[in-house]
Amino acid sequence: MVTNTNAAPGPVLELAGIHKAFPGVKALSEAGLRLYPGEVHTLMGQNGAGKSTLIKVLTGVYTPDAGTIRLDGEDVRPASTLEAQQLGISTVYQEVNLCPNLSVAENIFIGRYPRTWFGVDWKAMRAQATELLLQLEIDIDVTQPLARYPLAIQQMVAISRALNISAKVLILDEPTSSLDEAEVQLLFRVLRRLRGQGMAILFVTHFLEQTYAISDRITVMRNGEREGEYLASELSRLALVNKMVGTAAQGAQDATGQAPGHQGGATLLAAQGLGRKGALQPLDIDIREGEVLGLVGLLGSGRTELARLLFGADQADSGAIAIGGNTKTFDTPRDAIAAGIGFCSEDRKHEGAILSLSVRENLILALQAQAGVLRAIPFKRQQQLAQDYVQWLGIKTASIETPIGSLSGGNQQKVLLARWLATNPKLMILDEPTRGIDVRAKGEIMDYVTALCRKGMSVLFISSELPEVLRCSDRMVVLRDRAKCGEYVRGELDDATVLQVIAGEAA
Amino acid sequence: AKPLVIGFSQVGAESEWRTANTVSIKAAAKQAGVTLKFADAQQRQENQVKAIRSFIAQKVDVIAFSPVVESGWDTVLREAKAAKIPVILTDRDVNVADKSLYVTLIGSDFVEEGRKAGRWLVDYAKKQPGKTLNIVELQGTVGSAPAIDRKAGFDEVIKGNPQLKVLRTQTGEFTRAKGKEVMEAFLKAHGRSINVLFAHNDDMAIGAIQAIEEAGLKPGKDIAIVSIDGVRGAFEAMIAGKLNVSVECSPLLGPQLMQAAKDVVAGKPIAKRIVTEERVFPAEIAAKEFPNRKY
Amino acid sequence: MTAPQLKVVPPAPERPAVPQRRSNLLSHPLLKPVLALAVLLALDILFIPGFLKLEIKDGHLYGPLIDILNRAAPLMLAALGMTLVIATRGIDISVGAVVALSGTVAAMLIGGTMVMNNGVPEYVANTPMPLALAAALGAALLCGAWNGALVAGLKLQPIVATLILMVAGRGLAQLLTDGQIVTVYYQPFFFLGSGYLLGLPFALWVVLAVLLVVGLLLKKTALGLFIQTVGINPVAARLAGIRTATLIFLVYVFCSLCAGMAGLMISSNIKSADANNAGLMLELDAILAVTLGGTSLAGGKFSLAGSMIGALIIQTLTWTIYSLGVPPEVNMVVKAIVVFAVCLSQSAGFQQLWKRRK
Amino acid sequence: MNTASVTSGAAPAGAGIMSAPWFTSLVTVLLLVVLLAAGGAAYPGFLSEQVMLNLLIDNAHLLVIAVGMGFVILAGGIDLSVGSVLALTTMVAAWLLHTAHWPPAAVILAVLVLGAVFGAAQGALIHYFQLQPFIVTLAGMFLARGLCYLISIESITIDDPLFVAASQTQVPLVGGFISPGAAIALIVLAIAIWVSRRSAFGRAVYAIGGNEQSALMMGLAVGRTKVLVYAFSGFCAALGGVLFAFYMLSGYGQHAQGTELDAIAAVVIGGTLLTGGYGYVAGALSGVLVLGTIQTLIAFDGTLSSWWTRIVIGALLFVFCVVQRLLSVRSHQS
């Protein structure tokens, strides 16, 4: 483990002419990157541009087909993530890559345990882990298995693991995708401190705000190539977007058009006293036809829980749901789906994608399940659907038959969204639907969703990106500490007040 | 007085023969008014050892068992001796350094059975002088005591004889299914050149008979068949003229066991080896014998 | 691929998807198993004179190849059911026991005993055969339901859940027969295991029929998709609205049903039911067949055809060992070596051992 | 892994056990006690010290094997070859002593190395050639048994003084005695527990079982660990073989038929998930004791025929697993 000693003038890390092809896809061609000590360098690009692949190449997950990697001036070719770590490159990959069965503490320290003469020193490990997480203001029981915590927490754990490896290069692939504003600010504070210590930080995100908030330098990738490297201060947002997209498209902001100030029609769904011990205190919530209902709250405020209860993914132990005339509780997702509800989970990897099945199969899955096992959707029809959505949402894939697992993160997310849209539900529950989706696609998707609402579909929208929620929702329900603490209609809240409300400072 | 308690550890129920053996022992025990503690080892030696240990713990009067395999009994038998519990072996010997570890062995002698089969074949050969007889052999489960001993006895007898030549030998694992499968393969490989089949037990012979018939040959005529055990099925086959001879290996050891146990406890002297009289059943007498077969 | 990501993207794949699907589903995964089988057969042709010899004996084909097919039939059936179980990331080690049970039930019901009256053997049959067969398969169904309930209902781990029946099932069979081998004397029953139809073993036709039915089901319904989904990611499957529990339950039932049919074939073939030995270790051979056929025990993608070929590989190997005159004590070593060889030749790692981390 | 990593609340399989791996193990112990109590009530002399200690003596080899199996299963694999490797080691040991006249110490050392190498070879095949553990070890199982018969199809008696001594020495313990073999088994268990809990290797095993891909991404030496795990399992099988040789004083190709299943059952009953990553090595002991107790119960009953023996074993297994399952689910909900 090399701790950062000198901040040499030259780049610590330099990649040039990197090529990487996968069956059917040319992921990287002539890709490159220069990383200087003491800078935060942001890697931008659309979904499937090749960011993650580039990172995986330089950390030894993939071996490049061609190209050079120079660390401190000498050629290196890490053959494994272990070697990369030993070279002083510490990484957080896009999908959380931790062990669900191990305790939080262990996930942070595995491979680098504090020891006593008697082996692993669990006490010390717990203490240090708790302390590390507290730096990120996460206060959880680090002895619990990681799988007990929501994605956001897992994300933070992964980050603190990477931070804890004293390295000269720190790489973060979309670390903020599932974090909320507060968490992001915390992360940035830490990053700035490390930058101050001369560490070179590579950062991937789709949020323009974050990019400009933290980065000194920006490398834009497009279709696996390095489009260019710019100083953040010299590149306007619009210019950046255009470089990513590759045409003089209109800026991202306009891409996400305003949703209607639409007050919704008749009540579609009304839940009374819906709750579950330990997850959510009983609350009432109603959703009208054709409206976007936003759920806002801090991490762990219980938004996902509410969503899961509404969808029957977890059984509510109190309350009932009135929909389509009759009142019931959903015991299984099937019931909810039958009642015309769709649910796009926040945990893409474990609750969404069937990784080794094709894009087509993943896409028609819910529809087929709805149709029942016997009434198979004709193959032609499946292809038609798949192609349409691939085109519609601009999903970047070699073909509709490629396994979804080999798609880029954002593109996977789009496929899963399509899975539910295909069932055209009356109510669509979107938990962090825009996670890991590039700025342009995000606009497109939100437009698409609001368009569907105009056609009468209702949406329950959960996102840690407050601006997005504010922009899209007709009404907002605020959750705090797993209980409902307010309901507001569009306009009642703005970027400033909403923060107070969810943090519980407002009167 | 309180009834005699015998702990008996049986090998398993791997064959009809074995089941008949179990039945005989249970019946005899009931008849002799003996309390029988019966433990089935599912063909595993370690289970037998466990059973014997538990018999010792239960302080039975006599321990009897049919060893899965000869070797490996010293330790546990010592414990039995230390607990002053006499041990009787049935149907198989054990090789222990100190023969005083058991009082007697009741039962058949696999090697002798092999020899009997061999002798019958030698006589059979005499009847067609000058003709060499090609033999195929269906062995029992590889490594099992009966398989090894029966083969040994058989080979010993036919060794010198120029007329008898073993073409093929393969394991039929003592089962009908395997016996049939292997015989099929033999028939494909050698067809009519096979004159004799020697099967280590009746079940394999019965399986093989089917294979021979399906090959369009006449079991018992085109291919003479010698097997061992003398179970019901064998007799049916012999009556139908499909099996030439079955060497008896009597499972009916119950009465003798009970008698021996009583004698031991009564302190009477008993022979180290109690041989059960066993006969050879050629097809000719099968029909006559059939009604008085108990298994 | 290199088109900029605009709202108006050309439909991604120009290549029509159908042939690609073919190549994924059929030729590619099957290639290696087929090759392995071919090599094995080639060896036989070289070393065993008259291996290909086929004569007509009383109206049906007769020869080594027929033997292999006939003997492989039960294994093929077992492998068929096992494939689906494995696809759901499960395993069923009770197959052998179910074989014993169904065989026993059938044999006992049809049964028949030989009575001697003045030296002349006479046979008497008991229950009508259709009834007996139905009962046997019914027993198998019950076993399947039992396994399914434990795995899908109680969520026991498949291997333990089925271990219970593996142990107890054989016991039940022996209980029925009192440990005796039940011999059947009723001619029509033998057709199942050793009869011939259009010159080929009847058992083979049964296998083909089942294969056909399952094949159609998988093709015409979404069964295949659902089974894979459940095998790969049960959580996601449930959230997508698939009846995971029901599906898993049915798969185990089907597996046992196949085992039951295999049991009928076996007992019919040897004209008797041997509760203690029938189908011993069949589960292992079935699993072996499935994996040799290229289906992963981790669940998900599966290939029925592959499993069938796997079964043929195993049976051919057994047959070869017998007819090459390999001494019995060497059998296992040979089998082991061949299995290693086949697996290695199939492994992705074998080709790209040196450039493993692509 | 998927089932294992549901966010809090979702109900499926993994969740129950996940909620408290130690709980399942605890349940096992409790049920074991109940089982013993039942035996004691039903059969006089069942609860005597020696009967309890016999559980250890008679199952020492199984315990050692189960420990090795525990690691393999925790790493998300499986090893079917252990039973045969055990038999092979008894055979090789017997042969070396009997025919080659090696000194006993050398023999023991040799067979242990043999077992470890055998395991390592399987591990290498599994990792570097990406073969499936089940199949590789199944073939390994055939191979090891086959090799036994190549040495000799008959059983070979061991009369070496050291082995005999090891077989007949009685280490006094609470009013009874255990065999040196049992003592060794317990020591192995203790070491294994330490390794699984306190060593980097042990933790890596858990990580790989939890999610191999992630373990790789976290920079753990996945390949080395996996090979080592199988090597360790092979070693345990060999050691089990040595203990078995002590126990039986013979080498035989048919020894320990089907022991691999017993070991797997023991590990799983001990509360370890076959999918890997969840459970405790210590569970092996409770698992083994449960199986042993069932056996002893049957022996004490002394009326069961072969088939009833099987049925009863099955029934007890069933009751056991179900109760265990229900209790751990209950614990998860409350």
Ligand SMILES: Nc1ncnc2c1ncn2[C@@H]1O[C@H](COP(=O)(O)OP(=O)(O)OP(=O)(O)O)[C@@H](O)[C@H]1O
């Ligand atoms: N293992 C793989 N097999 C095949 N294709 C792959 C694989 N990994 C990535 N690709 C392809 O490489 C391209 C780049 O993927 P990558 O994940 O680097 O994009 P990205 O920039 O990270 O996108 P996102 O912002 O959505 O994460 C995509 O087209 C993807 O389909």
Ligand SMILES: Nc1ncnc2c1ncn2[C@@H]1O[C@H](COP(=O)(O)OP(=O)(O)OP(=O)(O)O)[C@@H](O)[C@H]1O
């Ligand atoms: N900052 C935190 N400190 C401690 N625990 C937290 C924190 N954030 C979330 N949690 C944990 O998260 C769980 C609930 O999060 P969950 O994701 O279910 O709610 P949510 O509102 O949907 O959050 P998210 O924004 O991730 O969707 C709780 O178990 C809680 O322990």
Ligand SMILES: [Mg+2]
């Ligand atoms: Mg990415």
Ligand SMILES: [Mg+2]
């Ligand atoms: Mg959430």
